Amino acid sequence: MIGQQNRLxxxxxxxxxxxxxxxxxxxMAGYPDRETSARLLDVVASAGADGFxxxxxxxxxxxxxxxVQRASTVALANGACVADAVDIVAELRAKGHDLPIVMMSYxxxxxxYGFEKLxxxxxxxxxxxxxxPDLSIEEAVDFQAACAAAGLHYVYLAAPxxxxxxxxxxxxxxxxxxxxxxxxxxxxxxxxxxxxxPQFLARARAAISTPLVVGFGISTPAHVANxxxxxxxxxxxxxxxDVIEKTPPDQIDGVITALVKEFRSATRGAxxxxx
Numbered sequence: 019m020i021g022q023q024n025r026l027x028x029x030x031x032x033x034x035x036x037x038x039x040x041x042x043x044x045x046m047a048g049y050p051d052r053e054t055s056a057r058l059l060d061v062v063a064s065a066g067a068d069g070f071x072x073x074x075x076x077x078x079x080x081x082x083x084x085x086v087q088r089a090s091t092v093a094l095a096n097g098a099c100v101a102d103a104v105d106i107v108a109e110l111r112a113k114g115h116d117l118p119i120v121m122m123s124y125x126x127x128x129x130x131y132g133f134e135k136l137x138x139x140x141x142x143x144x145x146x147x148x149x150x151p152d153l154s155i156e157e158a159v160d161f162q163a164a165c166a167a168a169g170l171h172y173v174y175l176a177a178p179x180x181x182x183x184x185x186x187x188x189x190x191x192x193x194x195x196x197x198x199x200x201x202x203x204x205x206x207x208x209x210x211x212x213x214x215x216p217q218f219l220a221r222a223r224a225a226i227s228t229p230l231v232v233g234f235g236i237s238t239p240a241h242v243a244n245x246x247x248x249x250x251x252x253x254x255x256x257x258x259x260d261v262i263e264k265t266p267p268d269q270i271d272g273v274i275t276a277l278v279k280e281f282r283s284a285t286r287g288a289x290x291x292x293x
């Protein structure tokens with residue numbers, strides 16, 4: 019990655035030219051099993067995703083709701099770990115996919131792997147950044163430095179409860195994208211977005227020039243369409259994991275392909291959805 023543009027930066031520049039929101043689905047390494055999780059990355063990329071959030075299973079996923087917690091439990095039982103996720107990304111890159119991939123993990127598995135080794139391995143295989151929900155701004159200095167040295171982005175989180183000072187601090191440090199938490203609580207599919215989300219995103223936009231990507235509770239194409247003009251991207255996690263969990267194994271590829279295309283159709287807004 020050193021010496022070339024980070025894929026996140028290139029993707030958001032392209033999306034701005036296209037006048038479109040980025041669609042970034044979440045998949046977990048090792049769920050529902052190692053082979054299927056690797057194949058689904060290929061399936062989702064081929065169906066039109068703009069990038070991925072690739073989750074690392076963890077025994078105490080404090081930011082995640084019951085759907086992702088169940089997926090994490092299954093993935094851990096399958097033996098999934100950080101090294102598996104690195105290998106899965108390498109396999110995807112070998113198939114020619116060049117969309118950005120951001121690894122989401124809690125800090126303990128990354129500490130066990132080693133920050134500098136992880137960033138070097140991530141850059142080598144084509145990972146573009148990291149999201150670590152249990153690492154505060156103040157605690158992230160060392161890992162952000164390791165990311166920067168490898169040409170990777172450390173993705174900060176902002177929430178509706180973030181103060182103006184905290185939003186400005188994120189804006190001063192952020193690169194690649196900022197993960198805007200759509201609601202107060204854990205991840206999980208929701209029937210509707212918070213009425214307070216537009217105001218929060220306006221506050222974040224005033225303090226942060228880095229692209230804003232919204233996650234937590236983004237569950238339907240209508241949710242994605244509603245974010246057009248307010249944010250730069252949307253992350254869909256639990257809604258996708260729910261479908262994987264409930265779909266017979268021999269139907270997963272087709273069902274996920276159709277779902278990704280439906281979400282992708284909403285990235286220009288409600289008036290353009292389905293075109």
